[in-house]
Amino acid sequence: MRARLFTPGPTQIPERVQIAMTNPLIHHRGIQFKQLFQEVRDDLKYFFQTEGTVLTLTSSGTGAMEACVVNLLCKGDKVLTISGGKFGERWGLLCNNCTADATVLDVPWGEAVNPEDIKDFLKKNPDTKAVFLTHSETATGVASDLQTIAKVVHENSEALVVVDSITSAGVLPFKMDEWGVDVAVTGSQKGLMVPPGLAVVALSNRAWERVEKSDIPKFYFDLKKERKAQEIANTAWTPAITLIMGLRESLKMIREKGLENMWEKYALLAHATRQGVLALGLELFAKSPSDSLTAVKLPESIDGVAFNKHLREKYGITVAGGQAHLKGKIFRVSHMGYYDALDMISMASGLEFALADFDWEFEHGSGVTAVQKVFLEEK
Amino acid sequence: MRARLFTPGPTQIPERVQIAMTNPLIHHRGIQFKQLFQEVRDDLKYFFQTEGTVLTLTSSGTGAMEACVVNLLCKGDKVLTISGGKFGERWGLLCNNCTADATVLDVPWGEAVNPEDIKDFLKKNPDTKAVFLTHSETATGVASDLQTIAKVVHENSEALVVVDSITSAGVLPFKMDEWGVDVAVTGSQKGLMVPPGLAVVALSNRAWERVEKSDIPKFYFDLKKERKAQEIANTAWTPAITLIMGLRESLKMIREKGLENMWEKYALLAHATRQGVLALGLELFAKSPSDSLTAVKLPESIDGVAFNKHLREKYGITVAGGQAHLKGKIFRVSHMGYYDALDMISMASGLEFALADFDWEFEHGSGVTAVQKVFLEEK
Numbered sequence: 187m188r189a190r191l192f193t194p195g196p197t198q199i200p201e202r203v204q205i206a207m208t209n210p211l212i213h214h215r216g217i218q219f220k221q222l223f224q225e226v227r228d229d230l231k232y233f234f235q236t237e238g239t240v241l242t243l244t245s246s247g248t249g250a251m252e253a254c255v256v257n258l259l260c261k262g263d264k265v266l267t268i269s270g271g272k273f274g275e276r277w278g279l280l281c282n283n284c285t286a287d288a289t290v291l292d293v294p295w296g297e298a299v300n301p302e303d304i305k306d307f308l309k310k311n312p313d314t315k316a317v318f319l320t321h322s323e324t325a326t327g328v329a330s331d332l333q334t335i336a337k338v339v340h341e342n343s344e345a346l347v348v349v350d351s352i353t354s355a356g357v358l359p360f361k362m363d364e365w366g367v368d369v370a371v372t373g374s375q376k377g378l379m380v381p382p383g384l385a386v387v388a389l390s391n392r393a394w395e396r397v398e399k400s401d402i403p404k405f406y407f408d409l410k411k412e413r414k415a416q417e418i419a420n421t422a423w424t425p426a427i428t429l430i431m432g433l434r435e436s437l438k439m440i441r442e443k444g445l446e447n448m449w450e451k452y453a454l455l456a457h458a459t460r461q462g463v464l465a466l467g468l469e470l471f472a473k474s475p476s477d478s479l480t481a482v483k484l485p486e487s488i489d490g491v492a493f494n495k496h497l498r499e500k501y502g503i504t505v506a507g508g509q510a511h512l513k514g515k516i517f518r519v520s521h522m523g524y525y526d527a528l529d530m531i532s533m534a535s536g537l538e539f540a541l542a543d544f545d546w547e548f549e550h551g552s553g554v555t556a557v558q559k560v561f562l563e564e565k
Numbered sequence: 566m567r568a569r570l571f572t573p574g575p576t577q578i579p580e581r582v583q584i585a586m587t588n589p590l591i592h593h594r595g596i597q598f599k600q601l602f603q604e605v606r607d608d609l610k611y612f613f614q615t616e617g618t619v620l621t622l623t624s625s626g627t628g629a630m631e632a633c634v635v636n637l638l639c640k641g642d643k644v645l646t647i648s649g650g651k652f653g654e655r656w657g658l659l660c661n662n663c664t665a666d667a668t669v670l671d672v673p674w675g676e677a678v679n680p681e682d683i684k685d686f687l688k689k690n691p692d693t694k695a696v697f698l699t700h701s702e703t704a705t706g707v708a709s710d711l712q713t714i715a716k717v718v719h720e721n722s723e724a725l726v727v728v729d730s731i732t733s734a735g736v737l738p739f740k741m742d743e744w745g746v747d748v749a750v751t752g753s754q755k756g757l758m759v760p761p762g763l764a765v766v767a768l769s770n771r772a773w774e775r776v777e778k779s780d781i782p783k784f785y786f787d788l789k790k791e792r793k794a795q796e797i798a799n800t801a802w803t804p805a806i807t808l809i810m811g812l813r814e815s816l817k818m819i820r821e822k823g824l825e826n827m828w829e830k831y832a833l834l835a836h837a838t839r840q841g842v843l844a845l846g847l848e849l850f851a852k853s854p855s856d857s858l859t860a861v862k863l864p865e866s867i868d869g870v871a872f873n874k875h876l877r878e879k880y881g882i883t884v885a886g887g888q889a890h891l892k893g894k895i896f897r898v899s900h901m902g903y904y905d906a907l908d909m910i911s912m913a914s915g916l917e918f919a920l921a922d923f924d925w926e927f928e929h930g931s932g933v934t935a936v937q938k939v940f941l942e943e944k
Contacts, residue, residue, distance in 0.1 A: 193592045196806060207807070208587055211760055213572045213883050244762055245624055246802040249785045283784050375803065381590055383623055383762045383805030405662050406628045407785070423625040424754065426762030426805060427575060428586070504592050 194479035196375040197523025206435035229437035236362040247373030250385035253407035271325030277318035298474040308342040321354035327481030458560035465556035490514040573858040576902020585814035608816035615741040626752030629764035632786035650704030656697035677853040687721040700733035706860030837939035844935035869893035
């Protein structure tokens, strides 16, 4: 049985990236690395649609989130964090951890934040220094209206817009400079289609002014030190060289395909999957679904932990389960990564098999047919 | 021309490790990863010769050094840091960064710290909470007498012994528990023979008592959170999965060979290389040389930057240059990693070729012969 990975990080890796990472190791202080890293650095600007600075760190996405908080803020800064899932929550924990004055705007899991609520907060708190939010919440599969939120923040405050775009960069339409996003972070194992181990932070010039003033101690995640090094295609600390080799290849692929075409492809994969899920009589968990991943509610008669295990053991399909109070209640399927239409059809087919094994009643073939129909109409 | 990497990190990677890392990616929250990570966790205890806790982080070695400082100390703690090179210096920077009361004991680059100097400090400062030192200083190729130092620290204070063993673990004799080392860190790209991107921290029970009390903010490098996760073969944050696949394989190889045999092998490679270098009329930079790497002084007539470039471009050999004030004055050759006797002979041969190109006078073949002689006598 062939293993198929449909988790929203790590995602499936293109063969070209896999091959690039098996190249002989090179020294990170030599000319070969410099050339390699220069390409990565420049292509990442395209990836984020920014003329700002994009820095690569050796850490998970959480490391890059911490880097944002400890580099952008001063102790006691008033900030707003939006929490509608495990990853949105993390912004609040990070800000509180470095003694910022953080207000957490709680959004029910499965829903997107209402930009009006952000506006209300900023009107009452015009001295807010930054708004930390999640573009695509991986825990719930919800996409927020980042473009509108960025506009609202800038119209009502001097606050920076700091975005966890971990499962949106390269996947959902995302135009950092045009939308006025000040800082965005991602991890290598999502839309960048590389194994985990690298994180990326993109910063506007406006964000750098704050970095200059920040009084929070940092060392490994010191972005000023990284900028100084990465300006000359170096890194402050020893980087994950093989992953950077992979990153160069995946960025090349993304450039070849074109970012807009990637966005369109993912939107189609997500739309088709949602149609398939609905055709099987299942419900979507997210009210404003992200095209990066689909979170599917399982019927009460089915235990999600057992279901996901069965899907993996019997059909080779690995999906992600629910987190925190959603454990056993939902499963999450990735569209971002190295996937195409036939992957989504395989997924729908495996899902039908497993649902039948769990005695869920539906018309056999209806899920696969619904997915296929979307692709046929687009051909 | 075949490229040969002789840098003291990244080091050459065994084929078996390379192959292990190309296995299909797995999800880090599934059973497969758990099994994999359990083996890594247990083998790392053997690697450090400890019954303590060994935690794997996704970062460079510097990240793990920061983790030590921010988890072991309280604000204002009095500490001693030993600085005899770029990496020893880093302990001082890290401690000062988190407002510890750090005294830096400066040792001339190329020399090992005198344990008596540590004793003197501790006699005058019995309230010292920790001594941070470097076992094998990668910048200078100097090994310190860790076993004696640990003894001296424990006899004269309650201070923790915290060791940068980045280029010593798995390479030089190192018995964490037996010697009373409280905390040791390493990176994946050294004796562990894996590409960079992972760091490892080993902690004694005594060290954990300090971790419980620490009041310095941390998040990504929160070792309590990591311990809780890694106890059940999980990780707090998304780990560098492919590198962990490689790490499992390299730890297996080290177990098969036996740690003592690895130490002996490295000692022999280093001894042979030193004999070769001396036979060519060159001098060693380190007065107490580490068997992990050899730092060689270049004659004043030869510019080190040009020499290393020539060695790489003409003979495919990459060595590391000097850092800071040693730039252009020394080169550094690794023994740690996936190297054997014939690798050291290749290295000596390339060195002879390049020295001849730079008009250094020596008897051709004398370097290679001296290296070979050591191995012949050991056969």
